[in-house]
Amino acid sequence: MISEMYNTVFNKARLSGIRVVPENAPSLYQECVKAFVAEVNRTNKNGKRISELQFLPTAALVNIFEEICKYPSLRGVLRQELSDPVLFMRIFTGHSSHQLTVDRCLREASLSGKPVLPDLSRNYCDMVRQDPLPVGSSLYMSRILGALKLGTFLHEAGWAASSVDVLSIAKDMISSIEDNRFHDQLKRECMQQLLRAQTSCMATEEADHTCETLLSLIEDVSDVGVLVKSFLQVANHHYIAERVDQCHEWALKTMSLITDSTPMDDVIEVLQLEALFCFSKQRYDLGNMLISQAIHRARSHYGTPHRRYADVLQTYGQCLLQMNAISDAISTFVELLDVTTQLYGRLTPHVPVIQGHIAVGLYLKSQATGRFDMALQHIEDAITMAHQLTPSNRQVTEHLATIRTLVLKGHDAALAATKESKPTKAANYQRFSFSEIREKYFELDASFEAMAC
Numbered sequence: 027m028i029s030e031m032y033n034t035v036f037n038k039a040r041l042s043g044i045r046v047v048p049e050n051a052p053s054l055y056q057e058c059v060k061a062f063v064a065e066v067n068r069t070n071k072n073g074k075r076i077s078e079l080q081f082l083p084t085a086a087l088v089n090i091f092e093e094i095c096k097y098p099s100l101r102g103v104l105r106q107e108l109s110d111p112v113l114f115m116r117i118f119t120g121h122s123s124h125q126l127t128v129d130r131c132l133r134e135a136s137l138s139g140k141p142v143l144p145d146l147s148r149n150y151c152d153m154v155r156q157d158p159l160p161v162g163s164s165l166y167m168s169r170i171l172g173a174l175k176l177g178t179f180l181h182e183a184g185w186a187a188s189s190v191d192v193l194s195i196a197k198d199m200i201s202s203i204e205d206n207r208f209h210d211q212l213k214r215e216c217m218q219q220l221l222r223a224q225t226s227c228m229a230t231e232e233a234d235h236t237c238e239t240l241l242s243l244i245e246d247v248s249d250v251g252v253l254v255k256s257f258l259q260v261a262n263h264h265y266i267a268e269r270v271d272q273c274h275e276w277a278l279k280t281m282s283l284i285t286d287s288t289p290m291d292d293v294i295e296v297l298q299l300e301a302l303f304c305f306s307k308q309r310y311d312l313g314n315m316l317i318s319q320a321i322h323r324a325r326s327h328y329g330t331p332h333r334r335y336a337d338v339l340q341t342y343g344q345c346l347l348q349m350n351a352i353s354d355a356i357s358t359f360v361e362l363l364d365v366t367t368q369l370y371g372r373l374t375p376h377v378p379v380i381q382g383h384i385a386v387g388l389y390l391k392s393q394a395t396g397r398f399d400m401a402l403q404h405i406e407d408a409i410t411m412a413h414q415l416t417p418s419n420r421q422v423t424e425h426l427a428t429i430r431t432l433v434l435k436g437h438d439a440a441l442a443a444t445k446e447s448k449p450t451k452a453a454n455y456q457r458f459s460f461s462e463i464r465e466k467y468f469e470l471d472a473s474f475e476a477m478a479c
Contacts, residue, residue: 059086063093066100073102079113084120087113088127095134105135108142111150118179119172132183133371141373141415147180147188154195161202170199170212178219182333184375186226187419193220214243214252218259225263228421233263250283254292257283261299274303281464290327291334293460294320298341310349312466314449317342322457331368336376339365343383347390351447356387375416381408382426389433393442398433405430
């Protein structure tokens with residue numbers, strides 16, 4: 027079948043006037059890919075899957091997916107192909123350069139009107155259950171690594187419940203290889219990611235249990251990198267569970283371990299967590315400095331269209347709302363919405379949450395004018411999308427419904443009388459060294475203890 031397919035596209039290229047010589051072999055290959063996809067677009071009128079793809083090498087599969095993205099008429103077909111866990115995992119777990127193609131394909135496929143990742147995660151879980159591999163084999167170990175990577179990616183893209191499902195499968199697989207020398211390392215990594223996903227799902231009881239398991243796994247660990255990543259997940263869990271003092275305690279433990287060799291991702295996250303703590307205690311000056319340092323690092327290290335930059339923007343927007351810096355908060359969330367859609371498209375659970383934040387900002391801003399139509403439109407759109415994407419997520423839908431009730435209430439005399447604050451913009455802060463920031467941390471901790479006394 028493959029030989030027939032390549033003969034077909036090869037002959038199309040040859041008949042178009044291309045000479046078959048070594049010097050133009052790359053261009054001939056590219057013409058073959060283009061001819062194949064063009065033929066699929068011409069003949070595939072009923073949306074059937076492309077059976078030939080399962081036989082192609084990964085590199086060719088990536089190139090064909092890239093070409094399919096150029097055809098809006100093939101978005102439905104692209105979505106079906108990406109929902110196949112076997113095909114998807116081949117390009118997803120391949121070379122790191124394939125990640126940009128994966129992201130682009132997922133965005134393009136979602137333009138068919140339905141996101142790929144929920145169906146993909148369900149199909150993946152079904153595949154793993156129905157197609158078990160010999161425990162401890164190289165394929166089994168590769169599947170564990172693939173599940174950990176997919177579960178992490180699902181969480182980053184906003185599908186926390188799907189992430190929990192995939193990571194739970196990884197957890198079960200890891201429990202079957204206790205004699206393997208990589209068991210402890212894999213279990214720790216799995217617990218870190220599972221805790222994060224459960225926390226995002228607001229599954230506090232399950233997250234508490236996972237947190238205890240993770241802490242027991244690192245009791246005898248001396249590797250600073252492992253401790254930093256674990257402490258960060260514990261701190262994040264406590265913050266989401268509204269245990270901000272415990273979050274602060276674990277953030278400070280993390281801070282004491284960070285060195286110049288600590289990954290930038292971890293440095294940024296601890297700055298975010300401590301900034302959130304400062305804002306919860308109304309220490310806006312220090313909180314603003316900390317989140318500004320996180321923004322500087324995310325922007326310079328990763329660039330703006332990156333999930334870490336998006337995460338920092340969300341934290342920054344929340345902090346600005348807490349200090350009543352309404353205009354700055356709205357512009358921050360608008361930028362966040364733009365970055366998020368660049369990364370994942372519009373059909374991601376991140377979008378209704380961001381729209382809810384924008385609605386709150388517009389509601390507060392509109393107290394001066396009495397015009398709440400823009401705020402109402404944003405929250406209505408957010409609720410509609412949340413019901414479409416995550417109908418079973420009661421926490422999100424109830425939160426958005428609360429915002430809608432607030433917007434419908436309209437004018438509030440107390441809010442209208444509150445003066446909008448104008449904090450120092452993040453861009454106006456110089457970038458401090460980490461030792462300087464750490465000094466601020468411990469000064470802050472000491473000042474809180476003194477105030478408590």
